[in-house]
Amino acid sequence: MLEKVDEIRKAALQACSQASSVKDLEQARVRFLGKKGELTLLLRSTGQLPPEERPGFGRLVNELRDELEAVWAEREEQLFQEEEERRLMAETLDITLPGRAVARGGVHPITRIIEDTKAIFMQLGYEVVEGPEVELDYYNFEALNIPPDHPARDMQDTFFINERLLLRSQTSPVQIRVMENRKPPIRILAPGKVYRADSDITHSPMFHQIEGLVVDRGITFADLKGTLELFAQRMFGSHTKIRLRPSYFPFTEPSAEVDVSCIMCGGTGCRVCKDSGWLEILGSGMVDPRVLAGVGYNPQEVSGFAFGMGVERIAMLKYGISDIRLFFENDVRFLKQLGSEGGHLC
Numbered sequence: 001m002l003e004k005v006d007e008i009r010k011a012a013l014q015a016c017s018q019a020s021s022v023k024d025l026e027q028a029r030v031r032f033l034g035k036k037g038e039l040t041l042l043l044r045s046t047g048q049l050p051p052e053e054r055p056g057f058g059r060l061v062n063e064l065r066d067e068l069e070a071v072w073a074e075r076e077e078q079l080f081q082e083e084e085e086r087r088l089m090a091e092t093l094d095i096t097l098p099g100r101a102v103a104r105g106g107v108h109p110i111t112r113i114i115e116d117t118k119a120i121f122m123q124l125g126y127e128v129v130e131g132p133e134v135e136l137d138y139y140n141f142e143a144l145n146i147p148p149d150h151p152a153r154d155m156q157d158t159f160f161i162n163e164r165l166l167l168r169s170q171t172s173p174v175q176i177r178v179m180e181n182r183k184p185p186i187r188i189l190a191p192g193k194v195y196r197a198d199s200d201i202t203h204s205p206m207f208h209q210i211e212g213l214v215v216d217r218g219i220t221f222a223d224l225k226g227t228l229e230l231f232a233q234r235m236f237g238s239h240t241k242i243r244l245r246p247s248y249f250p251f252t253e254p255s256a257e258v259d260v261s262c263i264m265c266g267g268t269g270c271r272v273c274k275d276s277g278w279l280e281i282l283g284s285g286m287v288d289p290r291v292l293a294g295v296g297y298n299p300q301e302v303s304g305f306a307f308g309m310g311v312e313r314i315a316m317l318k319y320g321i322s323d324i325r326l327f328f329e330n331d332v333r334f335l336k337q338l339g340s341e342g343g344h345l346c
Contacts, residue, residue: 005060008038012068022079029072039065109338110208110327113315114191117210120234124227126189126212131174133193137164139173144251145290157197159205167195172251175213175306179295184302185216191311201323208311215287215297215304221254224284224305232260232281236318241267243278252285252306263317272320279317282309 012032019025032038042061107115118128146153159167174190191210199205214223225244232240240263244256259280262273269275284307289299312324319338321327326334 004042005064008032008042009064009068012039013071016068016071016075019075019079022076022083025072025076025079033065033068033072039068106335106338108327108335109315109319109321110311113311113318114208114210116235117231117309117311117314118189118191120231121189121212124187124230126187129174129178129188129190130192131168131171131177131190133168133195134161135166135168135173137166139176140166140168140170143176143291143294144172145288145294146250150250159195159197169196170194170308171209171211172306172308175211176291176295178213179215179292179297184297184304185214186304187214187216188212201325204312204324204328206328207324209308210311211306211308213287213304213306215292215302217302219286219303219305221286221305224286224307227305228258228282228284228307232258235314236260236263239266244284247283247285249283249285251288251291253288255283255285258282258284258307260317264320281314281317282307284308 012028015028015031016025019028030037034040039061122128140158141147141150141153158169161167171190171192171194174192175188178186178188178190189210189212191208193206194209195206196203197205212227214227225242229242232242239261241261243259245259247255247257249255257280259278261267262270262277262279264270264272265277267277269277273279284305287304287306292299292302292304312327315321315327316324
């Protein structure tokens with residue numbers, strides 16, 4: 001039995017020293033010191049010895065167990081440190097390698113146009129206001145001189161929720177809400193989402209509008225023209241010219257469509273402007289006296305002008321985009337083409 005103890009000791013010490021990893025060391029420990037290990041089985045065979053030899057044999061086996069556990073703990077610490085050093089060496093940062101570029105996001109072109117437009121008009125003293133997107137028929141139509149039987153309602157395919165509620169088809173209701181609660185002078189800009197049942201490469205069921213309103217004593221059509229000319233030059237460049245064409249809107253009289261000199265060809269004529277040299281950007285006009293009277297203003301004392309533009313329309317012209325749906329598909333490849341500062345895609 002004593003020879004067996006010595007054999008186990010030599011074999012255990014050899015297995016401990018030859019273990020090359022913490023995992024291998026643990027397997028060797030289970031082999032010799034586990035519940036079914038060789039040393040445990042040897043201890044259980046003590047009953048086969050004469051009674052007078054059992055205490056001495058048991059003490060010898062327990063001393064060997066204590067010795068092996070101490071050796072195992074020391075070897076385990078040594079192997080753990082070696083593995084940690086190898087891992088750290090493998091993870092060493094090589095500062096000579098080229099860096100990995102971090103993808104940087106940019107401002108969406110629609111957001112950029114809205115913010116640029118707000119900045120232009122805020123410098124002119126305009127206040128930015130907002131209103132509900134789920135609107136009453138009264139504010140979206142009737143208060144804007146469009147009664148229920150007015151043919152102008154056929155100009156817009158509106159999303160009705162019920163007879164009184166709808167998804168606003170324009171941001172003009174914000175103008176009415178402001179005028180109902182304030183006295184002139186008023187100088188506001190109303191950006192926001194609007195909804196119409198229309199969808200193709202130049203129309204979207206949801207899009208963005210920005211409308212402006214000025215009401216005060218002595219406001220004239222010349223003030224409107226000067227304001228829009230300044231806006232066009234700030235948005236498209238100082239060389240930009242504008243022209244006003246007679247048009248019709250129920251809530252303005254007189255009304256005018258506003259064109260800018262083609263930003264692609266400078267007005268000489270190209271495929272974008274259909275060789276006309278001009279591009280339409282917005283509608284405008286003097287506020288109809290009936291609209292002023294409807295909010296409690298005296299049309300004999302005050303006058304005003306209003307204008308409205310589609311943000312997507314401005315963005316499509318500024319960045320040379322031919323399909324409005326690209327703005328809402330969130331294709332990263334498309335957004336990257338515009339870059340952080342924007343650029344033409346044509």
